[in-house]
Amino acid sequence: xxxxxxxxxxxxxxxxxxxxxxxxxxxxxxxxxxxxxxxxxxxxxxxxxxxxxxxxxxxxxxxxxxxxxxxxxxxxxxxxxxxxxxxxxxxxxxxxxxxxxxxxxxxxxxxxxxxxxxxxxxxxxxxxxxxxxxxxxxxxxxxxxxxxxxxxxxxxxxxxxxxxxxxxxxxxxxxxxxxxxxxxxxxxxxxxxxxxxxxxxxxxxxxxxxxxxxxxxxxxxxxxxxxxxxxxxxxxxxxxxxxxxxxxxxxxxxxxxxxxxxxxxxxxxxxxxxxxxxxxxxxxxxxxxxxxxxxxxxxxxxxxxxxxxxxxxxxxxxxxxxxxxxxxxxxxxxxxxxxxxxxxxxxxxxxxxxxxxxxxxxxxxxxxxxxxx
Numbered sequence: 001x002x003x004x005x006x007x008x009x010x011x012x013x014x015x016x017x018x019x020x021x022x023x024x025x026x027x028x029x030x031x032x033x034x035x036x037x038x039x040x041x042x043x044x045x046x047x048x049x050x051x052x053x054x055x056x057x058x059x060x061x062x063x064x065x066x067x068x069x070x071x072x073x074x075x076x077x078x079x080x081x082x083x084x085x086x087x088x089x090x091x092x093x094x095x096x097x098x099x100x101x102x103x104x105x106x107x108x109x110x111x112x113x114x115x116x117x118x119x120x121x122x123x124x125x126x127x128x129x130x131x132x133x134x135x136x137x138x139x140x141x142x143x144x145x146x147x148x149x150x151x152x153x154x155x156x157x158x159x160x161x162x163x164x165x166x167x168x169x170x171x172x173x174x175x176x177x178x179x180x181x182x183x184x185x186x187x188x189x190x191x192x193x194x195x196x197x198x199x200x201x202x203x204x205x206x207x208x209x210x211x212x213x214x215x216x217x218x219x220x221x222x223x224x225x226x227x228x229x230x231x232x233x234x235x236x237x238x239x240x241x242x243x244x245x246x247x248x249x250x251x252x253x254x255x256x257x258x259x260x261x262x263x264x265x266x267x268x269x270x271x272x273x274x275x276x277x278x279x280x281x282x283x284x285x286x287x288x289x290x291x292x293x294x295x296x297x298x299x300x301x302x303x304x305x306x307x308x309x310x311x312x313x314x315x316x317x318x319x320x321x322x323x324x325x326x327x328x329x330x331x332x333x334x335x336x337x338x339x340x341x342x343x344x345x346x347x348x349x350x351x352x353x354x355x356x357x358x359x360x361x362x363x364x365x366x367x368x369x370x371x372x373x
Contacts, residue, residue: 004028004035004369005108007132008116010090011041013049013082014228016200016295020117022089022276024145024199026207028114029365036110039092039334040103045127049082053311068113068254074272075254076088081275089276100129103126103136112369113137115144117177117199124160130158131169142170143368146177146361151316154182163329173368175361178320196238196361197319200295205302208284211277216285218250218271224286225251225268227280227310230260233334234310238290241269241308247287252279288343294318301325301350306343308332324357325350 004030010021021037028035058147068075086092097103110307112148113134118127149155157166168174168189175196176182185193201324224240230253242249252274255261274282283289284301290295294317300307301321310333312318322328326349332338 001032001367002082002085003109004114005038005093005110005298006031006035006114006115006116007038007040007134008120009045009118009127010037010092010116011086012045013079013128014116014299015226016277016293017118018082018085018090019280019295020199021232022085023201023203024114024116025091027143027199027202027362027365031369033112033369036091036093038103038108039096040098040100040129040131041096042127042129042131048126050079065271068256071254071270071272074270077273078252078275081273081278085276097319100131100136103131106136108137110140112141112143115142115147115171117146117148119148119150121147121155121176122152123155123164124152125150128164130160133164134170134344135163135167139173143365144171144174145365146175146198148177148317149181149184151182155184155188155236175304175364178316180316194364196364197357198294198298198321200298201302202358202362205284208280208299208302212280212284213277213281217274217278217281218248218269218285221245221247221287222269222285223247223249223288223290224282225249226283226289226291226293227253228293230252230256230311231292234290234292235268235337236334237308237310237332238288239264240339241290242273245288247342250282250286252282269275292318294321297321301327301347302349304347306345308338308341325354 003047006020006024009017026035036303115132115134123126155164165188175194176185177198179195180194182195223238225234225238236284238249249268253359254272255265255271284303286305289296289300289305292310297309298316307330309318309331311333312322322331
């Protein structure tokens with residue numbers, strides 16, 4: 001059996017990052033290949049996803065610990081839930097690698113190497129590494145499946161741009177996640193670069209049901225907020241909708257500043273102990289989802305939920321998905337009358353169009369694995 005090695009942001013304590021790694025591996029298994037995720041976790045990434053009250057100066061740690069004192073144990077449990085998902089739901093290489101040098105010193109025996117999805121080609125990301133362009137590969141075919149370059153298309157910002165261009169031209173097949181990213185990479189390698197779906201969209205909702213506890217984490221109707229960077233506008237939208245429809249507002253992240261705590265702490269139900277499985281539970285059982293996150297939109301669509309995304313059409317990643325699914329009208333700004341928007345979304349056309357795109361993406365991946373088999 002041919003063997004595939006994936007390198008991606010699989011160990012980021014970020015719901016979308018870990019779930020897209022899970023989805024891509026499951027898809028490759030279903031195609032009849034053996035598959036491992038290369039367990040590359042650089043130091044910057046490990047530092048980035050520590051609990052916030054464990055980072056910075058002693059004074060800063062103490063301040064953040066006090067602010068988050070009521071849900072410290074939830075935050076610590078959240079960290080453990082991510083690590084548990086990593087160990088139990090992903091098939092990883094037997095060794096962990098922390099540097100590009102570690103990877104270069106290893107004699108991997110994969111037949112195919114896949115640069116996976118998420119913003120692994122965003123050279124300005126805190127946890128970026130040149131490793132995601134596969135410089136350590138000695139033998140085997142190189143495939144890029146749906147990597148994102150990020151919102152600014154900024155590969156030129158990397159110090160050794162000639163090295164990146166050289167590595168891009170070594171790929172046997174390249175696809176990316178966003179249309180603008182496709183055009184951008186095409187200009188570099190002078191080859192057609194198709195746009196394919198994020199791996200999370202390659203699985204239908206039934207496949208995610210296997211990861212979700214049948215019991216809802218939150219009883220009753222609720223608005224679920226997911227805003228990775230604590231966007232006040234998303235908070236305001238969620239709170240206002242909660243007030244209108246008399247629903248509690250649930251958030252899976254703690255307040256990080258004194259001002260946030262004073263403004264929102266009593267208005268929201270903070271449920272901090274949320275790993276990838278718990279995130280799916282909160283999405284599936286929510287009455288309304290308010291977000292500014294690509295993957296929150298993904299799972300809103302997969303679970304056919306009512307969702308409101310803040311200024312989604314101004315984000316290339318989200319707007320691309322909204323256009324594919326004909327849900328551009330679920331993008332709002334605070335100047336929009338989102339309070340008059342329907343809570344009912346007809347997913348008939350969306351489901352049909354998504355299935356067409358899913359089949360195209362799966363065909364591209366399978367073709368580029370089988371062609372070298």
